[in-house]
Amino acid sequence: MTTPPSMEFPDPSVALGYASGRAVAEAASAGWDGHGAVAPSRGAVSYAWALVRSLSRLASDADIQIDPQGEVLLEWAASPRWILTVAINEAGRIAYSAMFGSARIRGVENFDGSVPVALSHAIARIRDHKATLASAGRSPGNAV
DSSP states (O other): OOOOTTOOOSSHHHHHHHHHHHHHHHTOSTTTTSSOOOOOOHHHHHHHHHHHHHHGGGGTTOEEEEOTTSOEEEEEEEETTEEEEEEEOTTOEEEEEEEETTEEEEEEEEOOSSOOHHHHHHHHHHHHHHHHHHHTTOOGGGOO
């Protein structure tokens, strides 16, 4: 989701909060996807917001969605084969999966208020790859 052009947020967590609020509002009731999806719980939303605040600037380019099980998803993508997806549930469990070209990682950790080291490293890898593509003049949509 993108922030409307008329709205400028100096702090990335505010912009992300706006995007997450829109995602939650769109999925506020059971069956929101037309196929029986679960609405996100207050706990999942609270943990996700706390994670976004902990990530600060690392979260500025994340896409926020709600999955059909009611978990909040954050996704960073540099290209089709460079992507990181993070899901956080109502108990504060963070599950992440990333693809860095041919390399892959995944893990599960409990959110304790600080960003897991493996997760911050994964975000940095995606963002670095995105910057490399941009400096080479390659579009993220068709890069490898």
